[in-house]
Amino acid sequence: MIFRRAITFVGYYFTLVFFGAFGLTLSCLALLCGALPATDRTERFFQRLIHRSFALFIWWVTISRQFRVSYQGLERLPARRQGLVVIANHPTLTDITCLLARLPEAVCVFNPAIRRNPVLGAAARRAGYLAGDGGFDVVRQVTDKVAAGHTVIIFPEGTRTPVGESLLPLKSGFLLIARRARVPVQLVRLTCSRPVLAKGRAWWKLPPLPAKMQVAIGPCLRVSPDAETVKATAEIAAWFRAAPEAAACQVWSPALTLAEPLKLVP
Numbered sequence: 171m172i173f174r175r176a177i178t179f180v181g182y183y184f185t186l187v188f189f190g191a192f193g194l195t196l197s198c199l200a201l202l203c204g205a206l207p208a209t210d211r212t213e214r215f216f217q218r219l220i221h222r223s224f225a226l227f228i229w230w231v232t233i234s235r236q237f238r239v240s241y242q243g244l245e246r247l248p249a250r251r252q253g254l255v256v257i258a259n260h261p262t263l264t265d266i267t268c269l270l271a272r273l274p275e276a277v278c279v280f281n282p283a284i285r286r287n288p289v290l291g292a293a294a295r296r297a298g299y300l301a302g303d304g305g306f307d308v309v310r311q312v313t314d315k316v317a318a319g320h321t322v323i324i325f326p327e328g329t330r331t332p333v334g335e336s337l338l339p340l341k342s343g344f345l346l347i348a349r350r351a352r353v354p355v356q357l358v359r360l361t362c363s364r365p366v367l368a369k370g371r372a373w374w375k376l377p378p379l380p381a382k383m384q385v386a387i388g389p390c391l392r393v394s395p396d397a398e399t400v401k402a403t404a405e406i407a408a409w410f411r412a413a414p415e416a417a418a419c420q421v422w423s424p425a426l427t428l429a430e431p432l433k434l435v436p
Contacts, residue, residue, distance in 0.1 A: 178379050181234050186373070188230065192223050193289035200296035210318070213298035217275045220297055224271040236379050237366065239268050243387030247272065253316045253353035254390075257344050258360050259337055259410050260325040263367035265360050268385050269323055276321040279312060281329070302328065309343055309350075317351040330369035336411050342403045349393050354429035357388035357409060359417075386414065389422070390429040397425035 196219060206212055231237035256276070258265060270276060278294070282303040285291050298315065300308050316322050324347075327338040348355045364381035365371055388409065393402065402425050409417050422428060 178236070179376060181236055182376055182379060185231060185234065185236060189227060190289050192227065193293070196220065196223060197289065197292035200292040203296065208296075208298070212296070213277075214275050216293060216297035217277070220293060221270050221274045221276075224267045227267060228271045237264070237381050237383065239271075239383045239385065241272065241385045241387075244272060244385075246387050246390070247356070253319050253351055254321045254356055255316060255344050255348045255351075255353060256321060256323045256356045256358060257326050257406070258323070258358040260327050260330045261360055261362045261368065262330065262365075262383075263373070264362070264383065265325070266323065268360070268383055269358065272385075273321055273323070276323050277312070277315050278323045279308065279325075309346055313347050313350045316347060316353050322347070332369050333365050333371075337407060340403050340407050340410075342399045345393055345397070345399055345402055349395060349397070355391045355393060355406075357391065357406065359386040359388055359410065359414070360384070361386070388417065389420075391422065391426045392429040394425045394427070402426055 196216075199219075200216065203212070228239055232239065256269070256273070258269065266278060266280075270278070277297070278299045279302045280294060280299050282301040284294055284299075285301055298320075300311055302308060312322055312324075324344045326340040326342070326344050328341055329338070331338055344355065361384040362368075362381060363383075364378050366377045366379070366381045367373055368377075371377065391406075401423075405423060405426055409420055412420065
C-alpha cells in the first residue's frame with residue numbers, strides 16, 4: 171500500500187511537470203511564429219498541434235494508471251464538421267484536455283486568466299482561442315468562426331462546478347452564437363469520479379487517484395430562430411442535471427429539436 175501511494179505521488183507530480191513542459195514548448199513555438207499572419211490556416215495548424223499534445227497527455231495518464239478517460243458516442247463526432255457549437259458541463263480542469271484530445275480542429279472560449287498563463291497563453295492565442303470577457307464582441311467573433319466552419323467549445327457555466335453541486339446556472343451566449351451562425355448545438359456530459367483539479371482544490375495538492383472521467387456525447391440540437399432564450403437555456407440545463415437514463419428519454423420542445431446527422435467536410 172505504501173509503495174502504491176509512493177508511485178501515485180511521484181506519477182502525479184511528474185505528470186504536472188510533463189504537462190507544463192509541453193505547454194511551455196507550444197507557447198515558445200507560438201511566440202517564435204509570432205511574425206506569421208493570423209490566418210485560418212495558421213490557427214488550424216496550432217489547433218491540431220494542441221490536439222495532438224493533449225491526446226499524448228491522455229495516453230500518458232492512462233498508461234500510468236492515474237486517470238482513465240472513457241468516451242461514449244464518440245462516433246457521432248466526425249473529425250471535421252460544418253460549424254458546430256459544443257457545450258459541456260465543467261467539473262474539473264481536465265475537461266478541455268479530454269475534449270480537445272478528440273477534436274482535431276476546435277476553437278475554445280477560455281477563462282481570461284489563460285491569456286496571462288505562461289504555459290498555455292501564447293499557444294491558445296495563436297490557435298485562435300478567445301477569452302470569455304469580451305461581451306458582445308466575443309459573441310460576434312465566435313459566431314464568425316462557427317459560421318466559417320469551425321467547431322467551438324464552450325463551458326456555459328463560466329467556471330468549474332463546485333464539488334457537491336450538479337450544475338451552475340448556464341449563460342445563454344452559446345444559444346445566441348448557434349442561432350446567429352445557424353449551426354446546431356452538441357451537448358456533452360462530463361463525469362469525474364474524483365475531485366481531480368476541481369474548483370476550490372489547489373492544483374498542487376495530490377488528489378485521490380486513480381480517477382475515471384466519462385465523456386458522454388449527448389443529443390445534437392437545432393435551435394429555432396423563434397426560441398425563447400431563457401426557456402431554451404433552462405431546457406438544456408435540465409438535461410445536464412438529469413440522470414443519464416432520464417436525459418436519454420427527454421422530449422425536446424419545438425424550440426430545440428434534434429438535428430440531422432452532420433456530414434463530413436470533403
